[in-house]
Amino acid sequence: MHIVKALSVLLIALAAGLCQTAGAQSIRVKEIASVQGVRSNQLTGYGLVVGLDGTGDQTTQMPYTTQSMANYLQQFGLTLPAGVNPQMKNVAAVLVTAQLPAFAQPGQAIDVTVSSMGNAKSLRGGTLIATPLRGADGEIYALAQGNLLVGGAGAAAGGSKVQINHLSAGRIPAGAQVERTVATPFALGDTIDLGLQSNDFQTASRVTDAINRTLGAGTASAVDGRVVRLRAPADPNARVAFLARVEDVRLEAAVPSAKVVINSRTGSVVMNQAVTIGACAVAHGNLSVSISSTPVISQPNALSRGETVVAEKANIQISQDKGALIQLNTAPKLADVVKALNALGATPQDLLAILQAIKASGALNAELEVI
Structure with a gap:
């Protein structure tokens, strides 16, 4: 009997431990950090798209399209006579952008985005001619050319126009x-720095401890709240295998700092799980002003040679809704915060002002960020 009771207690304890483990969020290092210096680079270039079906730039309004085509033709020994400005409807001037990934090697293919910079109606069916793509240092890192894929479609006739999606950009x-x-500095030096996605000392400490537990003490050390420094092998092959193991190290995610993000343009409000509010009372009422105009017609008497006059009579009304004082109790959980704010019955736009007022009173235990 005692053995059965002991086994029951042990099973309950194991079940509780499994529930706690399942409740804790486990993440990998690669999901919250990246190797500093290993990043993509932006490339951009100016080019021409040809082969359009009469939907190109209006060259009388976009003279640089004609000039660009003339410069391109000079490379093939064709020179236009002075004063000749051809009216090309099948050519469009474009800007070409691309992302050069880390460790990209010569001959590797990358995707490019082509965007019209003139008044072309559509780039559908066009072909981008050879366009050099330059980096921030002005050097050429890639060469772009090919047929465009435009996800839109459109048609116009008799003054009517129908268009689906965007026609002035493609890939x-x-x-x-x-x-x-x-x-890249990947193979240089004896150390590698991991850059965390957020500036959090608790996350930096947990990443350091998890790496040291998995790969040995002294492997990682926290430099500050965003950088963790690793002692890495000198051999490139061993260094790649070392970083592969580091990225796969798992740790328990740290609870983020309480934050409420407000988008004043759309009225969106987003808050994380750490947000809490203290006890407070809120009253919120709306002030509305309505203006209506009524036409008033004044007619002259018979045989008075007067004129009929139409005037307007404006009616202005100001009304203010009653705002009941509502008590909000202390809410230690996100679900309680949501229930308390829903009890106010405020619109999203009103909620922006209410949250700012609660924060100013000291009852909102969170950072308020307006984007």
Whole structure:
């Protein structure tokens, strides 16, 4: 009997431990940190799209399209006579952008985005001619060319126009070829720095402890709230395997600092699980002003040679809704906060002002960020 009771207690304890483990959120290092210096680079270039079905730039309004085409033709020994301005309807000037990924090698293909910079009606069916893509240093890192994929469609006739999606931008999958590599500090030095996505000392400490437990003491050390420094092997092959193991290290996610994010343009309010409010009382009423006008017609008497006059009579009314004083109890959980705010019955726009007032009174235990 005692053995059965002991086993029952043990099973209950194990079940409780499993529930606690399941409740804790486990994440990998790769999901909250990245290797500093290993990043993509932005590329951009100016080019021409040809082969459009009469939907290109109006060259009389966009003279640089004609000038660009003339410069392009000079490379093939064709020079236009002075004063000749051809009216090209099938050519459009565009800007080409791309992301050069880390460790990209010459010959590798990357996607590009092509966007019209003139008054072209559509880029559908066009072909981008060879366009060099430059980095921030002015050097050429890729060469783009290919047929555009435009996800929209449109038609116009008799003054009517129908359009689906966007027609002045498109993509070319694998439309650029890398011509030059970008040096990275990945294989330099004896250490590698991990950059955390958020500035949090608790997360930096947990990442350091988890890596040291998995890969040995002294492997990782926290530099500050965002950077964790690793002692890495000198051999590139061993360094890649080392970082693969580091990225797969699991740790318990830290509870983020309480924050309420308000978008004043759309009226959106988002708050995380750490937000709490203290006991407070809220009264909120709306003030509305309505103006209506009524036409008033004044007619002259018979045979008075007067004129009929139409005037307007304005009626202005101001009304203010009654705002009942509502008591909000202390809410230690996010669900309680949501229930308390829903009890106010306020619109999202009103909720913006209420949250700011609660924060000013000291009852909102969270950081208020307006975007």
